[in-house]
Amino acid sequence: MSARHHESYPRLPTSTFVADQDRLHHIKRIFDLVPNALLLLDQAGNIAACNAAALAFFGYSEHELVGRDVDFVWQATATDRHAKPHVAACSELLTGIARPKNGEIFPAALSFVADTAAIAPFTSAMLQKLPRESDSVHQVRQLQAELAHMARVTELGEMAATLAHELTQPLAAIANYSQGCTRLMATTGDTSSTQVQEVLSEITRHALRAGDIINRLRDFVARTAGDKSVEHVHQLIDEAMEITLLGTGSSRLSTEYLLEAKRDRVLVDRIQIEQVVMNLVRNAVEAMEGAQRRNLRISTKNGTDDTIVVEISDTGAGIEWDETLFHPFVSNKPRGIGVGLAMSKRIIEAHGGNISARPGAGVGSIFSFTLPLLERPDAK
């Protein structure tokens, strides 16, 4: 390395080569450049020096401050009043009131370091603005609002639990009646109405399925682990799709399946995962209402980390992405509650997976979730 090159670096002065004068100047520079307000106090508690930040902090010029008692610009609050900075021990944080030149006092904390061993003992005090009471009030308000929001979510959970209980009775009654009817028709040997019999068995099937969903919902809000079983994701997708596309007027909708994952065995609560697929597909279909092109695509692939990735893409209006998307009660639909995504997120995360959203290529959006694949059953 050439000497010239070496010299072209601005170097910090090192103690061996720098005159005392330079060093003092250097220290003063650092003192001034520190962003916190600093005061140097002498043994009597008078201000001996202050940095640029301190001048800005109080709005005084240097000559107005130097020589003054520290009380002039800062006073400890009642509890700390006994503690004058220069007599108290090192590094305590004292709360107090700052009195700037413009008279608008504000809460400020002061911490200090005392060097009593030096030939000329001094104390350096650092000041820090504290949040105003009004700021705290604002924070408390915000917290309260968040709490109220949480309470709403919890309330919804409790409501769902009660609702689940209330709904089980009529559902069980529907199942009983339809099964009773089927039996009656069979015993009377009434063969003329096979159609009615078919309908009755459909009623039974749906009532039992609704009961099943409600039972899982109850597990979910009670946060007890639902029954997990070994399932194939592709099969769950098929089942969920069959139910979702019923009655969505899916005729103008083209659905494409790209179920390419080689491995799809997972340990999950079947109904919950089906619920997630249903939520995402329903959102996709809703987003494509009124769109020219309505393509729904469901694809799966294996992630690198022993997961299966499920993606649901649409050609709808697209999303304005922000992190509140997955928060409860976020909805821009007239009849939406905004729980679909929040619930899906909770379900997926409870299964050790992730859920995310991104804009589609050109149009629409892509919602994607992962689930950990089942390790070999005997693996510990």
Next chain:
Amino acid sequence: MPNDVIVHVVDDDETFRKSLTFLLASAGYSVCAYESALTFLALLPLPEKACLVTDLRMPQINGIDLLLRLRALDIEIPTIIITCHGDVSMAVQAMKAGAADFIEKPFKDDVLIRAINRVASQGDPIATTAERNTVKARLRQLTEREQQVLAGVVEGLQNKAIAFDLGISARTVEVHRANMMAKMGAHNIADLVRMVLSYNGVARPRINP
């Protein structure tokens, strides 16, 4: 219809009680329905061969209390408990108090009817030899861990509690549990508890085949 047994239904919920009465009647049973355990108890003793189907959660006297009272009165009547989902530990308690079987709401009619026929014809909760042998064969297929998990599940314990007892992770319990349920051919916990209790034929589930 060969159903000479009278089924007594006790349930405080009118909607459900009526629908159950209709279902059982259409399956050929004679049915008597009561809105509370007290109205049923007032009619005792029953002259004919009977079977009792009762709700678990009821105000005043619940299903378990009803079983205990029957036992105190020394009245033997095969009883099927109807439970709501998530009441497993209460259901197991009911089985220990002498219930022959329990069924979760809502249910398929054949599940209930098969249960009624079984308990009514035998007058006791013990399964047929063939059924016992099937359960026995399935229990034999379980690994030691799976048996331990089964014991926990049948006691109404949650996965976390079982994991803690066995000193393994909750996720491992989930895996064992899923395998165990598959090997036992049980569709849900109610199924499993029924199998194990009927196999042992005693109050406390013992797992060793």
